[in-house]
Amino acid sequence: MYFRASTLTIFATLATSILAAPAPNKVEERQATPTAPGGEGERGVEPAPTYTGSAYGNLELIANLITAPLQADRIALLRDQDFKFDFRNPEGRLNVATGNAGRVVVANRKTFPALIGTGSGMAMGFLGPCGFNTPHTHPRATELNVPVVGRLNTSMILENGVRVVNSLAETFQLHAFPQGAIHQEFNPDCGETIFVAGFNAEDFGTSQVADNFFKLPSDVIAASVGGNIVVDGRDVDQFRSTIPANVAIGVEECLARCGLAKR
Numbered sequence: 699m700y701f702r703a704s705t706l707t708i709f710a711t712l713a714t715s716i717l718a719a720p721a722p723n724k725v726e727e728r729q730a731t732p733t734a735p736g737g738e739g740e741r742g743v744e745p746a747p748t749y750t751g752s753a754y755g756n757l758e759l760i761a762n763l764i765t766a767p768l769q770a771d772r773i774a775l776l777r778d779q780d781f782k783f784d785f786r787n788p789e790g791r792l793n794v795a796t797g798n799a800g801r802v803v804v805a806n807r808k809t810f811p812a813l814i815g816t817g818s819g820m821a822m823g824f825l826g827p828c829g830f831n832t833p834h835t836h837p838r839a840t841e842l843n844v845p846v847v848g849r850l851n852t853s854m855i856l857e858n859g860v861r862v863v864n865s866l867a868e869t870f871q872l873h874a875f876p877q878g879a880i881h882q883e884f885n886p887d888c889g890e891t892i893f894v895a896g897f898n899a900e901d902f903g904t905s906q907v908a909d910n911f912f913k914l915p916s917d918v919i920a921a922s923v924g925g926n927i928v929v930d931g932r933d934v935d936q937f938r939s940t941i942p943a944n945v946a947i948g949v950e951e952c953l954a955r956c957g958l959a960k961r
């Protein structure tokens with residue numbers, strides 16, 4: 699598709715006349731009362747609220763945001779600072795999974811209530827050398843994951859009857875993990891890896907496969923794997939408590955290469 703010179707001239711003329719159109723009545727805008735918004739033809743806007751305290755995990759605020767009929771009503775409940783979430787210094791413990799080899803910080807509708815109504819969430823992972831974001835699923839969202847520092851060695855399995863997908867993300871290379879897929883990522887290098895993960899849900903949720911599978915009754919586990927599991931000489935009842943907290947220290951080969959101890 700291309701424009702001929704005459705078409706461009708028409709555009710230029712149009713643009714000039716739009717720019718030259720009289721400005722909207724500024725005085726009238728300023729005079730509108732900010733306390734009476736929403737009325738027909740009114741131009742007033744709600745001022746920012748002035749409450750003290752945090753939006754993070756604020757259940758009363760969250761309830762009001764959820765029941766607000768319009769996005770405009772939600773914005774009127776949030777201060778400017780409530781639209782910012784600090785992944786480096788997050789508030790509270792609710793939004794951080796911390797293990798021996800790093801942490802994953804989660805912005806969801808509870809930790810970051812400004813997300814309510816957006817259908818979106820985000821996490822950032824800070825993985826130390828060989829740091830391992832252990833196999834997990836997100837029950838309510840697809841994940842788009844991109845390392846912004848370092849690399850990520852990933853694998854995933856979507857559902858029954860499909861192959862395992864293995865892939866290495868160099869810095870700034872995006873991986874997609876479809877909703878519900880079991881997936882893992884680990885930092886294969888001896889420096890830090892930082893990833894950003896976007897989600898198409900405000901409450902994407904995370905379910906660590908090993909942690910949760912081994913919470914099932916021992917006889918159920920034995921029946922589902924076709925026998926008793928013994929790990930490092932421990933049966934299921936004993937090794938349950940040794941499953942590492944996410945973010946865990948990673949695979950043997952990486953530990954050996956980086957000269958790191960397992961625990």
Ligand SMILES: *[C@@H]1O[C@H](CO)[C@@H](O)[C@H](O)[C@H]1NC(C)=O
Binds near residue numbers: 949
């Ligand atoms: C990624 O992980 C797989 C499986 O653990 C391994 O075979 C492969 O060598 C790893 N790649 C890198 C670059 O670490």
